[in-house]
Amino acid sequence: xxxxxxxxxxxxxxxxxxxxxxxxxxxxxxxxxxxxxxxxxxxxxxxxxxxxxxxxxxxxxxxxxxxxxxxxxxxxxxxxxxxxxxxxxxxxxxxxxxxxxxxxxxxxxxxxxxxxxxxxxxxxxxxxxxxxxxxxxxxxxxxxxxxxxxxxxxxxxxxxxxxxxxxxxxxxxxxxxxxxxxxxxxxxxxxxxxxxxxxxxxxxxxxxxxxxxxxxxxxxxxxxxxxxxxxxxxxxxxxxxxxxxxxxxxxxx
Amino acid sequence: xxxxxxxxxxxxxxxxxxxxxxxxxxxxxxxxxxxxxxxxxxxxxxxxxxxxxxxxxxxxxxxxxxxxxxxxxxxxxxxxxxxxxxxxxxxxxxxxxxxxxxxxxxxxxxxxxxxxxxxxxxxxxxxxxxxxxxxxxxxxxxxxxxxxxxxxxxxxxxxxxxxxxxxxxxxxxxxxxxxxxxxxxxxxxxxxxxxxxxxxxxxxxxxxxxxxxxxxxxxxxxxxxxxxxxxxxxxxxxxxxxxxxxxxxxxxxxxxxxxxxxxxxxxxxxxxxxxxxxxxxx
Numbered sequence: 001x002x003x004x005x006x007x008x009x010x011x012x013x014x015x016x017x018x019x020x021x022x023x024x025x026x027x028x029x030x031x032x033x034x035x036x037x038x039x040x041x042x043x044x045x046x047x048x049x050x051x052x053x054x055x056x057x058x059x060x061x062x063x064x065x066x067x068x069x070x071x072x073x074x075x076x077x078x079x080x081x082x083x084x085x086x087x088x089x090x091x092x093x094x095x096x097x098x099x100x101x102x103x104x105x106x107x108x109x110x111x112x113x114x115x116x117x118x119x120x121x122x123x124x125x126x127x128x129x130x131x132x133x134x135x136x137x138x139x140x141x142x143x144x145x146x147x148x149x150x151x152x153x154x155x156x157x158x159x160x161x162x163x164x165x166x167x168x169x170x171x172x173x174x175x176x177x178x179x180x181x182x183x184x185x186x187x188x189x190x191x192x193x194x195x196x197x198x199x200x201x202x203x204x205x206x207x208x209x210x211x212x213x214x215x216x217x218x219x220x221x222x223x224x225x226x227x228x229x230x231x232x233x234x235x236x237x238x239x240x241x242x243x244x245x246x247x248x249x250x251x252x253x
Numbered sequence: 254x255x256x257x258x259x260x261x262x263x264x265x266x267x268x269x270x271x272x273x274x275x276x277x278x279x280x281x282x283x284x285x286x287x288x289x290x291x292x293x294x295x296x297x298x299x300x301x302x303x304x305x306x307x308x309x310x311x312x313x314x315x316x317x318x319x320x321x322x323x324x325x326x327x328x329x330x331x332x333x334x335x336x337x338x339x340x341x342x343x344x345x346x347x348x349x350x351x352x353x354x355x356x357x358x359x360x361x362x363x364x365x366x367x368x369x370x371x372x373x374x375x376x377x378x379x380x381x382x383x384x385x386x387x388x389x390x391x392x393x394x395x396x397x398x399x400x401x402x403x404x405x406x407x408x409x410x411x412x413x414x415x416x417x418x419x420x421x422x423x424x425x426x427x428x429x430x431x432x433x434x435x436x437x438x439x440x441x442x443x444x445x446x447x448x449x450x451x452x453x454x455x456x457x458x459x460x461x462x463x464x465x466x467x468x469x470x471x472x473x474x475x476x477x478x479x480x481x482x483x484x485x486x487x488x489x490x491x492x493x494x495x496x497x498x499x500x501x502x503x504x505x506x507x508x509x510x511x512x513x514x515x516x517x518x519x520x521x522x523x524x525x526x527x528x529x530x531x532x533x534x535x
Contacts, residue, residue, distance in 0.1 A: 087428030097420045110427040
């Protein structure tokens, strides 16, 4: 299952202050699949996700060792260009954070900073991505309205469209539906399933039902270590490890 | 039971009394200014510079001081913003893990915040002596800028800290550089910038000590940065010291003008702040 890894994590250790957050993580994330990271609160799953695009670069007293290869390139190499790495990955956070600008500008923001200036090109990107996230019909008449006027569910889809507009290869989701109502949640979940045709998707979730519904593989993390990694059904229905079994049954949380 | 009730009532009464004391003194201050100032509030006061015998009760107004105060407070606030926004952004966004350094700087600015304005005046005066500048509009602006920078930096710093970490992560995740992220943060804090302007302008326009040596005083409206400039607080001070009743009354009228200027700035900046927080697009 890992003969064609898109992301390859090798002996990754993350330490904040004296606390070890991730311990010797090694894993290969396959191309164009949905991988869910599950585990109890504080187990390091969000840190694991953020280590993929170096979003914790600014955190105090952080020490990272090991390698994370994306397309064979080590993103922690001294000469790695962090903006280039991040452009490859769209991030969908827990709650939507639209930029303080219009719907149109939210999506055009990424392409603009990466050098797309022509109005026609931007128009096309905006339309394509709004259609990809199913927002087009809802917002096409008010593209210049502030993004904050949209509902939370719409904002989250806008944030997804904003991420897709920079043409990433990977989508990272950090409990992306935890602030949403059930309808918006299932829209986002459906989008993940649809988007995996084109993108590798890594999700952090604490909802096992969601992990089961959308993901092909599951990583179970506990106390900073990977306990189990395998196809979704296998990990959830027939876990190899005792800890996984306990977590899946709801004994540890 | 009774003890708890008594305690409740006691502290409640204390709070009510304190609130009455504060609001009472506020109305007393405004009332005094109005009572004493309004009779002397003529069109001449705000449209004319002091005439020949102004300080013994003859014709003229304080237009020189009004314009001077606006120049100095406005100039210092604008100059201060150009210095403070980069500082606040830098402390918050470029220090990364070195939070102790950011906190050390915050303490430094808090200390500067608390330094009496006469110290800024004296410091500004030293700079002027060094460069051979006489008491002038420029000197006043420089001294008052020093005075308002800590206010601006600390206000902007607090505002920037309210920007959710995730918003910055969102732009970073799109591959934005720190400066590009900073631009989005600045957009987000626009309402807070108006609050900072209000606080800074309010302090600048009312301060006497910092302009005492640095801006000097003049009965004319300055036409260049190198001319001495009158300010309203100093105009009030000089007029209050006069034995002539007419001149003393004008001091209160000047105080009224100063209060109205601050009121206008307050209303204006809160309207603008509301406007920008309601509609953060374009």
